[in-house]
Amino acid sequence: MMYIRASIFFLGVLATLFLGWAGLTMIPGLQIREIKPASALKPYKDQQLRGRAIYIREGCIYCHSQQTRPEGFGADQKRGWGRPSVPGDYVYDKPHLLGTMRTGPDLFNIAARQPSEDWHLIHLYDPRATSPGSIMPPYPWLFKEDEVFSKEVYAAKGERVVPVPEEFAPEGKVIIATHEALDLVAYLVSLNHTYSIEQKVNNNE
Numbered sequence: 001m002m003y004i005r006a007s008i009f010f011l012g013v014l015a016t017l018f019l020g021w022a023g024l025t026m027i028p029g030l031q032i033r034e035i036k037p038a039s040a041l042k043p044y045k046d047q048q049l050r051g052r053a054i055y056i057r058e059g060c061i062y063c064h065s066q067q068t069r070p071e072g073f074g075a076d077q078k079r080g081w082g083r084p085s086v087p088g089d090y091v092y093d094k095p096h097l098l099g100t101m102r103t104g105p106d107l108f109n110i111a112a113r114q115p116s117e118d119w120h121l122i123h124l125y126d127p128r129a130t131s132p133g134s135i136m137p138p139y140p141w142l143f144k145e146d147e148v149f150s151k152e153v154y155a156a157k158g159e160r161v162v163p164v165p166e167e168f169a170p171e172g173k174v175i176i177a178t179h180e181a182l183d184l185v186a187y188l189v190s191l192n193h194t195y196s197i198e199q200k201v202n203n204n205e
């Protein structure tokens with residue numbers, strides 16, 4: 001009698017564990033196994049991937065999310081941050097950078113709002129130069145200073161001059177973007193997921 005009770009108890013434990021595993025691991029796994037990228041979504045290029053690594057290193061994710069929410073979940077749609085994101089938007093994001101904090105705006109479609117590389121370079125050098133009163137920290141270590149030369153000299157040196165407004169630039173100096181700044185900006189201006197997802201992103205259907 002005791003053995004029967006013990007085995008029923010044991011089977012109950014097994015069934016509970018199995019249901020938990022099936023509900024939390026197996027079924028969601030099956031649901032997301034087949035997600036394909038939208039045909040308009042391109043894999044990142046090398047420079048964009050290097051920029052992405054800098055985005056991670058500099059901790060941009062602590063203030064910026066990369067997930068646009070549907071109507072009814074916050075004001076993303078009213079703010080014009082782009083259509084709600086879908087799983088197929090993230091297939092090339094390893095690891096994904098969804099983020100949980102929004103001290104600054106969502107960046108999933110920043111390139112649609114702000115495609116200018118120069119704007120991003122100036123903003124990273126000193127956010128207050130483009131956005132008065134911004135509380136975003138500056139990233140001066142992504143830039144270096146050089147003397148004032150003619151355009152041809154910078155071209156010969158392969159240097160990208162950042163058009164920082166005079167009052168934000170050190171006196172008598174010119175601000176040059178490092179490779180890291182250029183990589184990061186290449187990544188930022190690639191963040192545009194406003195393409196149509198009418199073609200099936202999720203081929204569960």
Ligand code: HEC
Pocket residue numbers: 055058059060061062063064103104105107110113114120127128131134135136137139184188
């Ligand atoms: C301490 C929080 C904080 C951190 C860290 C931070 N940001 Fe920001 N960011 C903000 C805030 C606040 C704004 C809005 C004001 C502004 O435009 O500067 C902003 C704005 C932006 C914008 C413009 C968004 C728009 O919709 O116009 C971009 C692009 C951006 N940040 C990129 C970055 C990148 C790249 C990093 C990492 C190198 C970073 N941010 C780190 C707070 C932050």
